[in-house]
Amino acid sequence: MMKRYDVVIIGGGLAGLASALKLADKRKKVLLLEAEPVLGGRTSNYQDNGMEVESGFHRMIGYYTAFPEMLRKAGIDLKEIFMWEKRMEVRLAEKEKTAKFGIAPLLGPYQALKGVIGNNRILSPLDKLSLIPFFTSGLKDYKKSPKQLDEISIADYAKKYGVTENAFQSLIVPLSSGLFFIGPKRYSAYAFFGLFAAGIPTIYKMRIGAFLGGMTDIMCNPIGKAIERKGGEIRTSCKVKKLTIDQNKRVNGVKLDNGNSIQADHVVLATTLHSAKQILASDFEDHPWFAPMLKLPVMPAVTFQLELTKRALPKDITTFGPGTALASFAEQSRTTFRHAHGRLSIILAEPEKFLDMEPEETLKIVLQDTKKLGMDLEKHLVDYRQINHHYDFHSLEPGNNWLRPEQNTPVDGLVLAGDYTMQPFFATMEGAVVSGNKAAEIILNQKAHKKTAIS
Ligand SMILES: Cc1cc2nc3c(=O)[nH]c(=O)nc-3n(C[C@H](O)[C@H](O)[C@H](O)COP(=O)(O)OP(=O)(O)OC[C@H]3O[C@@H](n4cnc5c(N)ncnc54)[C@H](O)[C@@H]3O)c2cc1C
Known part of the structure; x- marks a missing residue:
């Protein structure tokens, strides 16, 4: 029939x-x-x-609503598939410095507050002050003048609002490269602030979750x-x-x-x-x-995944590596790939540089940069893959x-x-x-x- x-x-x-x-x-x-x-x-x-x-x-963001609702409708118990993180980390190459930022102002207030008033080795009080007009004006312009905001890159917007060079390198660069794999000069200020703005009504739910x-x-x-x-x-x-x-x-x-x-x-x-x-x-x-x-236009993404004989990091949390090819990365052996002794998943920036590169070449760069970030992985390497997403994203560039x-x-x-x-x-x-x-x-x-x- x-x-x-x-x-x-x-x-x-x-x-x-x-x-x-x-x-x-x-x-x-x-x-x-x-x-x-x-x-x-x-x-x-x-x-x-x-x-x-x-x-x-991937990270589940606590302020998402339609996505968890769909999972519940499909009969999925959210507690079984996510593990919540209350902070993320920024590692700076060479300087042997790390900054931990709480990401859950209400669900993890202590870490969130510590992130804002601490981290002085990476962000001075002046750096932090310079971010206030940047974020407040950005969120206001997102509502009031969205079209104009989409005409300007987040790098130019940061310059316009006097963000210090150090705050720019230590926070804006990792956020933009880590969120959508492109550097701040190519990232629309509208798309940048849009992701924060979307979370404001449900900020009390803010946290991020790794998949189990x-x-x-x-x-x-x-x-x-x-x-x-x-x-x-x-x-x-x-x-x-x-x-x-x-x-x-x-x-x-x-x-x-x-x-x-x-x-x-x-x-x-x-x-x-x-x-x-x-x-x-x-x-x-x-x-x-x-x-x-x-x-x-479309834009690409490239990820690199390493299977290891031991864990690369003491915790499975989202980490950013500004100044290196590792836009963002996470140990995954306690969460997504629990069969593995060690497992590092990396999103590379800028992706265009790696799309046509042989995975062996990419591996060399990845190993050099993980070393700069304090992880010596070469002798623990079991296997690796490069996954290219040539055309999978719409471009988030201005305009x-x-x-x-x-x-x-x-x-x-x-x-x-x-x-x-x-x-x-x-x-x-x-x-x-x-x-x-x-x-x-x-x-x-x-x-x-x-x-x-x-x-
Ligand atoms: C590396 C990476 C990291 C990410 N991190 C996050 C994150 O942390 N948090 C977050 O919220 N989002 C993240 N995202 C984004 C998120 O994955 C996507 O926004 C979302 O999954 C897109 O879903 P979609 O259904 O629109 O597209 P897709 O998932 O791309 O689905 C489109 C489907 O269409 C199929 N298809 C294409 N052509 C045809 C055809 N001719 N016939 C039949 N089928 C076809 C494809 O095979 C594909 O399965 C990330 C994405 C990537 C790649």
Whole structure:
């Protein structure tokens, strides 16, 4: 018997999974198609020639709401999958200095206060004072003049507000490179302050959490199972080539890479921006609504993961390494990769430098820089992998934010989702889930269309 779908969702990252879960929950007949063999997209873990790897190390932020809500809806016990950190660390190369910053003003007030009034070896009282007008004006401009704020880099904004050189190097550089892998000269001030602004209403919940296992295993597969329990279907290793369009210019399904077509009343395009552009190109290249989105540039990320015979760091906490290639890193053997004796996961900056580099070359730089940061890892090395995300992020450089599309498109039957679509959390797990939820709500609020069958 022919199967009929209300909604086909393209992409099994968090945006697609959120959409599928919400729609299946409302009894829509959904089919989720994922090009890769595993669910999760940028939050996946998988075997890479005998080594267990992850897309990159991730932190849950305590102020996220849509993301934990989705996990709960999928029947996941949050206590089982996160371990909360109450502080993060900045390590400075050569100077043998570290600064610890509390990140939970209400849940860990002592560490937070100590971080602000302590750390004088790294940040003098003058450095700290210089940050006050920077942060207060930035958060004000985020609300009052967002467009102007997106025209300026965070480096220029820091200069404008008199941030001292030392505060800039010790705090703004690690924050910008660590959060989105690009240095402050390329980082839009709007995107920088946006992530802080999004957390202000729920600042009392602020803390960050490490995952207690690979994210496909402990999160994405269980969400997939919940979708299936609600009657939805999931196909992995199933790549969509293009959308299919009927004579009324309505999107009525998808064409797969293997030549098959699947028809549906609605399609949620929940891939990365890069894939979405490819899927849309043939039919919507000249459509004015899609023009800004087709111009929105992408940016890469590169992660490097080391399996070790012993732990590289005494705690599994988020650490920044300004002045080195290690934008941010964490020991993971007590959290995400508990099978390992030692495991360091690193996000490299600037990613463009490493994309075309042989992993052996990258390893040399990583080992030199970990040494500068006080970790001598060479003799403990078991294995390593470099994971390149060539085109996975929309660019957070100045001037790009307003090219991001809304989820609702003017094309009948087509809705977008994905962290690059317009929502306040930029390229984060929360942003992906918010976009997926919005896409589902758009469909749920539309009148039902006539169902068609697989051709
Ligand atoms: C190294 C790294 C570190 C990060 N750290 C954090 C962090 O600490 N905290 C945080 O909140 N966020 C973090 N993020 C960001 C977060 O992972 C993403 O914002 C989020 O996962 C994006 O979800 P998505 O569903 O929009 O996209 P994706 O996860 O990219 O999902 C898109 C999916 O579409 C699939 N697809 C593409 N083309 C097709 C096709 N033609 N047919 C079928 N399927 C297709 C892809 O395979 C993919 O699975 C990090 C990301 C990376 C890479």
